[in-house]
Amino acid sequence: MQPGTYAVDPQPTGPPWRLWEEVGEEAAARQGIYAPVYSVSFGARDRIVIAPGDSRSMALIPEKCEGYCRGVDGRAGPNLACTGCGRAVATRIDDCGSWQTVWLEPAAVVRYPSGLQDGPPPDWADLERAEHRAPPVEADGSWSRRWETAVGVMLAHLVAATQNHPVTLPAGPATELLGHAVARYLPPGPDARSVALAGPGLPEPWPRPDILLVPRHPVTGEPWRPPDREATVVPLDSGVWAYLTSPGETSPMPVTGVLPKGVLRDDYPLPSRPWYLLKAHPGAFRDTLVRLPAIRDPRLRGCYDAAYRS
Known part of the structure; x- marks a missing residue:
């Protein structure tokens, strides 16, 4: 906290x-x-x-x-x-x-107002601010613990939403950073479900994917919903979602045109990444999955039993 x-x-x-x-x-x-x-x-x-x-x-x-x-x-x-x-x-x-x-302990403490005026809760638009993005790498060069936990929670919801079917992630940071973790739980195969990032400030993906990866509200924890409210959504930590949708400058190429032939940039640092691929926190995945009523479905329950009861 x-x-x-x-x-x-x-x-x-x-x-x-x-x-x-x-x-x-x-x-x-x-x-x-x-x-x-x-x-x-x-x-x-x-x-x-x-x-x-x-x-x-x-x-x-x-x-x-x-x-x-x-x-x-x-x-x-x-x-x-x-x-x-x-x-x-x-x-x-x-x-x-x-x-x-x-x-x-809720029965042992009493809530008293501080006397300070409550500010308004963050608006969905606040997720577009650069300071809201949660970087995927810690200061010591390891993967962010927040990311590992957030990915574990997200994957539990994704497995439930897809009924354990394979998925295809959108190209870009989502595939680069989440692809390995997703493949460990949802291996490739036929009849894959399409997944796309959606949320405040983003254009509506078209064609409409099977599943929308959306942010949780940073205060209430409620997932963002598209206007039609009928799409299948999978919630993701708002700071992680903000980074995936707006990771900042990632290309050393100029805004227009190309670099002159033979010119190499040596002043642009590549994004720091650990030597191993990002993995979901197994405890976060399991603890979230067992709290989803969808786990009662025989297809999901069989996969869960094979992974955790063998």
Whole structure:
């Protein structure tokens, strides 16, 4: 989470956990899980996540600080207590492979207005600004964790929307950056579904593709919808979508004409890319897919079982 921001997860998260075999399919579905997993969360709904630096007046509970890599992963439940009353109010997560977060328990905290005037939520047009684009590469030269997670979530929706059929991506950055990740889950073959980028500021793709790759609203999380609202849409992180639709200057060629014969540009840096191809975060893909009711379809369920239950 960025400083000064928060999010609310409407799904149950965190402990207590119960094994799938003990829960059963119907009870798991009431928890928002539609395919077999190792364990199902029966934790609180509507937990609030904030950046760790935004937490105040809380102290760790030493006996609840279990973790793997010399960190804390929240496996024992809330591990932060209010320094005033001593009540467990939140869970700090800071372990290997985990986002650094603080999850506030909805029944243990009270919302108070700050007194500051709320600004208007971002408009769809704000996605066209250069500063909204999320670059695909981290400062250390590795692929962006945000991109890996966003691609995993997007792929789960894409697999569900296509009923596990092959797809063809639009030429350009979408194919260059997402092609490898998509091919790992939807291999090429006959009867491919066409996919195109769509959203605010973009001309309507024609001919109309089978699936539109659209941005999520940066505040509400709701996917953008075309005017006719009948197209099949697959949501994508708005910062990733903004980069794919407007990656900035990518060609060293002049705006008009061509470079003189024999002249080479040596002042134009090529985009930095890791030595390995971008992959979807497997946990993000799986956790999203099992929460989609479409996974109950025999075709999708068979693929899921082959991948995760073998």
